[in-house]
Amino acid sequence: MRIIRILLIIIYNLLFLDVFCQKMHKYELDSTERESFKQEAFHKYITFFESTLNIIDGRLDINDRYRSKCVMTNLFENSNTTVTDILKSKDPVIYKIHNYTNELFIESPKMPLLYKKFKYDTTFSFKEANYKGLNVDTDKKAYKIYFGEMFVLEKLINSVNIPGSLLNDPTFNAYEEGVLKEVKFRIGHDQNKNYDLKIEGIKIIPKENKAYNYQEIVDRIKKSPFPYSDKSEEMYIEALKDTIKQRDWEIDTSNFKGDSALLKKLETAEDKIELPKYQNPRAIDVLIPGYGHMRYGINKSYRIFKTATYSSLFIGSTAFAIYNKINANNVYKEHISAISFRESSKNYSKANQYHKKFIVSTGVAIGTFIANGVHIYFSHQKQQKRIQEAMKNRRNSLSILDKGRKYVPDIGFDGNLLFSWKF
């Protein structure tokens, strides 16, 4: 036993010496490289965003949409990476990347409208940490690892299906939402200076989160020179593909092969989906207070509240007006038929009181009627504006694709920086 113990001590010491004597290949990013990585990070996010737009665009070929799904998946560090987003409801949901892409791919055809645009920050922060190289098993050397972080302001126009009721046919409503997202990147490299940049996670920062200076970040992004972007960056991918081909890089398309059955299934399912159509307001919606409000509003209880409020206010004030008018007429008749001025004056005062109540309640009824019409009109206008904005963007995206315009990303490729893209 003593011999064994001595042997173990010797082996431990040998191992310790091996690690200690390992040659450290440290590589620090200079400012140019950092700027290039920053640009790369931006374009990674653009790619992510473009993929989102493509996946949700039901007018594109399903294979292209599936390809975008694969592209998106490969932008992330691993399958456990999470993305927080607003999709089916107004509340943010945390998805694993695979679930997220599936959710976009499968559920988006059921959503009549999903439009996004984003604006990113000029600030890109780096953090560094010791980490082993990319090929840990073969290259036993430690290299620096960098973590990048950027904030993105995202605006989306989403849709909520509104089921039919006694007062309305099925329809949908568009809503706008603005969210602040934090995007984290991870940059690693090996001894051959092959770098790999991955998205490590995307999360929505709520306003209430005290860990962030929410308003300051939002204001900063708003002031950033980058405009809101909602353009499909398909050409950017094409440009990258060209670059990859020119440099004889390998494009991995294996992801498409095994999923033909799924694609077929999805194609069939999509054919069967009947998306609700947006219902324009009818004359009756304007003429009958409360009638049309069951078709406007994301929240069901809010729709019911509006319907109940307008209709009850109108019915109530109208009933009160009628009641007072009838009383005013009756008392006014008594005023006219009175045989004495005293009685006539008393009835006149009483009739006037009823008449004033009638005027006020009629004013309320007419006000409710007008307010209802105006409210319906503005609700419809708002919906139209959102829908048109969302649909216009889709048309623009397609028209850019149809014209075959080339978009070359403004990214610096120099001899020291190489990218490893996987599709």
Add this chain to the structure above:
Amino acid sequence: MEVLDIYMKFLKRYRIVYMVVLFIHGSCNINKWDLPDKSNESIPSYAISISQFPCIDEFKTSIFAEDDSRYITCIETPTGKIQMIRIQQDFDNEQWTANTSLLLEWEGKDLKGIVEFEEQYVVLYKKPQGIQTLALIDKFTLKKDFTQFNEFIDTSYNKVNATNFHALTVQTQNKEILLFGEVSSQGTSYSAVLAFDMNLNPIWIKTYLKNAVALDITCAENDSFLLIQKYKNELNLILDDSKSNDYRKYVLAIDTSFVNLEMYQKNENVYLLSTNIIKQISSLFTLHLTNKSAFVEDVKAYPVTIISGILDGDQVICSGIIDSLGKTPKAFVTNVRFGSSDWCNIFDNANFERPLSVLKAKGKGYLFFYIAKQGNQYFPFIVRTDAEGATFDNAFNFNCL
């Protein structure tokens, strides 16, 4: 949710109701915060002097309504003429006016009264020669007159020296015109009632107490009538009919200081309205002939010089003159019912001389007919009030004192 479903069904089903309601809203007179005050227009009220027709300061007449806006009356002019005039009220520019027109004019004096029956009028007056005359006016033309009082009475009472009838009334049931006054025969005066048919043919005459002075007559149920007369220092009430089937005489313990007595009758009650010339208080005596009880109610006005009225339901509508020495006489109107007076009002917009007549309007309220002095002349003056004696400018009052 079930309630909501029902509610939505209601909205859907009764959408037409909404449309109707909106139409009603639109059609209502909603642009006026205050309703138009129609009291002035709906209740005729005015106090107007008929200055186109001057009259004398003392005669008896009545006023009759053709409808709610036209009235007929007779007046005696200072020029020895009797005029039948029509007064028409109009409402123009938020103001009531009275237009008058002369219907008939003939020579006469000492106008004692006018009665109306089936659109015919009978007038008691004297011809310029001093002959008392009963004239029948039909369609505003003098159709017939009667002056042969003595000749007719002579057939019943010999040697009639003179007749003096004070006023007349209509017995609608028998279609008779009753004149009351005194008949002098063989140097003795008797209170008397003389009856005519509607063609001015004398039917019968009744004489009552010797040296009695007839004060007023009123018709009662069936064909009976009540005659009040002053006999010596007492007031006698006589209930009689044409055939003397129900003759009764009541001696009233009423102070003879009460003058210008008017009498009304309804059911068992007889109302006597008069003014005490000493106390200058007007009183309404309510006599119950069956119970032989009496109740006195003073009129809420003072000092009263003369009063006149009509019976309207269970209340007597009074019209009188308040004449404080040195002050312009005012007219007052009030109601007196058993035990109370609900309203009264005073009009001081003229120099009122005496009340002529009170008329319950066919529409609303009452018409009070006066003689008023203007300068050195007298004119008819009419006051139209609501049912409580008020006008649009002279509001309701409940205490005239």
